[in-house]
Amino acid sequence: MVCIFCGGDLSAPIQLGQLGDASDYRVSNETIRTFRFALTDCQRCGAARLVSDHPSALPSRAGNFVVYSEPSAHFGALTDLLKLQGIDIAKAAFLAMSYKDDDLLKCFAASTRRDWDFVGLTADWEASSAIQGRVDRFASGLADIGQRQRIIIARRVLEHVASHDLLAGLMALLDERTFMLLDMLDYERLSCVTIDFLWNERRNYPTRCALDALVQRYELDIAFSSDGGLCAEPQLIALIGRGLKVVGDAPPPTNLGMSTSLQMTRSRWIQNLSDGVRKISVIGASHKGVSAVQCFLPSESEVSLFDDRESLIGRWPPTRTLKPIQRIKDIPLDTNTVVVSTSPANHGRILAEARERGLTADFFDSVGNSLA
DSSP: OBOTTTOOBBOOOEEEEEEEOTTOOSOOOSOOOEEEEEEEEBTTTOOEEEEESOOBSSOOOSSSOSOOOGGGGGHHHHHHHHHHTTOOTTTSEEEESSGGGHHHHHHHHHHHTOOOOOOOOOOTTOBHHHHHHHHHHHHHHHHHHOSSOEEEEOSSHHHHOOOHHHHHHHHTTOSSSEEEEEEEEOTTSOSOOOGGGSOSSOOEEOOHHHHHHHHHHTTOEEEEOSOOOSSSSOEEEEEEESSOOOOOOOOOOOSSOHHHHHHHHHHHHHHHTOSSOOEEEEEOTTHHHHHIIIIISOTTSEEEEEESSOOSSSSSSOOOOSSOEEEGGGOOOOTTEEEEEOOGGGHHHHHHHHHHTTOOSOEEOTTSOEEO
16 A cells, blocks of 8 residues: 555554444435444655545545534635735636535635635545546536636545545646645644544545645645634645745644554543443544544443434434434433543533433543543
């Protein structure tokens, strides 16, 4: 196996076992298929990667009911980067590559007072051949725009792309008039790596070195923004294309690297939950909760999922996960149960309600630390 960004050799993988299509929210009575997943990293550029025998080229949730509202918080940094490259956002054409980019597309539409069509690329868990057809149609849409500068918004694509051929096809779209705007998590500046960073849709954890190597492979340029955004989690903002000017440096890395951080978090969980734990209640029944079940919690344990906002119970689309999702008020008052909360914003409320109901079980946050 080689790195999808630089072509370097990958380290010996850490096997995570058999994981299901945990993020597939379609209505289905099918038995959930499982696939092998492992964590590895590139010995050349340092990018961590989740490898699998799943055939999807670009795994992504089916259904756009998840709202991504972060872009508005650092929209200014994105527009500043474009302006520094001499791009007139009032005249340029903006295209969204997936539903994850739709909110940012709306920000540009509001700013330019123009209405841009959504041009989607992702198809949830489709095989490589189906995705390639979408890339071809996306390229046709670019050709129809004409001679204007084109900005492809790809906030999360480099994190999710699982196919070397697909990544090469995306890079081939870029030239002196067509640019890819990146707005993704800065994995080298995360102060805390929680269980939700390891899940079966997110296949890549790019480093600055990996992005530099990627553009060199395809004879492109990259311009970073020195502004990390005003989000709770640091952002890496960059523009990829040809003929770009170096206008600044990305904020310097501050952590040990994603592979090391993920391994440390996983080891902490295994250590904390290995002492005879047999019943585990996971609060936060989204991809985070399923990640906890699949990647971190002891496989021999009896695990139950609970939704902290009850937003997925009885509504479209119902989840198709390894376990049925239950209401948080139905957590059993069993002293042999360990409770894991993957929802940091709701830790205090959830713990207070649980204690008021008489729950005396150990209570852990999403990093694996015990909550009083």
